[in-house]
Amino acid sequence: MAGLELRELECFLVLAEELHFGRTGERLYVSQSRVSQLVSALERRVGGRLVHRTSRRVALTPLGERFVQRLRPAYGGLREAVEDARAAARGVEGALRIGFQGTADARLAAAVRAFRSAHPECATDLVEIPLADPFGGVREGVVDAAVVLLPVREPDLVLGPVFSRRPQTVAVSREHPFASRTAVSAAEVAGTALVTAGPPAPTYWRTAHAPSEVPGPAVSTLQEGLTQVAAGHAGMLLCRPTAAYHRREDVAFVPVEGVPESALGLVWHRDGGSAAVRAFARTLADRGVSLGEAPVVA
Template identity: 35%
Template sequence: MELRDIEIFLTLAEELHFGRTAERLHITPSRVSQAIKKQERGIGAPLFDRTSRVVRLTPLGEQLRDDLYAGYRQILKGIDAAKEAVHGTTGSLTLGTMGPMTLLIGDLLDLFQARHPRARLQHREIQPPSPLDLLRSGEVDVALLWLPVREPDLTVGPVLHTSSVLLMVGADHPYAGRDAVGLEDLGDCALVGGRSIPAYMEETLAPFRTPSGRPIRHDPKVSTWQEALTAVSSAQAAAGVAAEAARFYPWPSLAFVPIRDAPPCEWAFVWRTADDNPLIRALVQAAADLERGAESPAPNTAEHVQEHPV
């Protein structure tokens, strides 16, 4: 039985209508009928019961459908994989990142784009006070987030990067001149809080209690990174941040102080489990290969497409 005949049989087994099967496969109903008759002659028994009103699978037809389906899907998957190996994965992928984090994974994005020059990579900025919102709304396909992320409908990829945690304070804050502070010191200052963030994520950068159990006030609540910067620089509060913030936001009104006993902050790609797709898997694979030092082909500049953050 040829692959096309298998496709015709499985499609008819699903549609149970010669006309709809022909329409789906862009062939004539007579071609469908000929293929089925040929299969039945080869097997030696009917696969379908047909009348002028209805088409039904025979018990033998049901058995053949069940036996063929898994193998047929595996064949198609193999063909698609071979095509991707030659041409790269195509389509559009929207990546969400926070502020400067895109710059830290530039080599990874270059490797992904070199392997998949026909893929369209778009960027959206994720707001740290609301890190999951764009994933939830479907506005990004995959997001680079700090961990932990423990949502039942989200998949977390391997750790890509680790950051130390700093306390961002205003230039006139009492801690601004210190070489370092401890988590216990946070009980004496207010920290910027998020409006839409799981408490377990917020606690990574902004604990709710000191090691001795003193509460740490989270106020004011902000919705964007810009609001957090403004609140800190105007001395309304301090903020726990990943160390990269000190490199990319050297404002004269801000100071960044190491928190000596804060656990490091890990980063990973996160995506909706139900919306997993070849482009996401290709991005995660590129990250794994880059970690191992795998080489990549040079990018095809004629097909290299990348949008700027919006």
């Protein structure tokens, strides 16, 4: 560890992403030759080749692959520690935009109030994001973090606190055969048409929220989905709190047995975990929710 240079580690991590000396230099605001010098210095410090260099391509060696897998989370933790120390020194300030889908859960609203009380210098806004685009707002910078329905299998996103695990219901029109039932099974739900989120929601996410063998209409928002339900075009899976919040005379909400519970999670971009985002994640965690893994890749 003697003489360890963080700039060498940072340069290697960027090069592992870009696999191009020129683009790495552009991202770090240094020359291509400086990138080569930093990587060579790190290789001497490690005692082995980390990168294969040819005139046509750049690739990590097996040693480089193993090193980057160990280094990335450690470097991220170090960067977060520095950011947290800075935040503690000056207080969390600026602005925090939190996205939510359809309905802001009661625990989310309570966490926002607690965060505002603890960090009055940070302006906090809640922004509705489309049901059909759970991750786009975070990726495009529309929001700093988003509360989304699980599952999350996005390698560029971090999954923080997971909360509000609730039983599910199926919303159907009052004329649907399920409407008079006290409960239905997962197999019965799989045999009826269900509303699904449209693109750009990833396929695995859409399937999780519409586990049916019968095609149903694709929608962009929760209200569009409930309108399709009321018109008798399909059913729609909703957690019980959301069903209670959106009660209407022309829709019945029937408990479903045998399907996984619904759950919400706070996500943010791997490169966008500001001090405010992490402070808000801690606020959620302090209120008794569980912490997810970061990053989530499976």
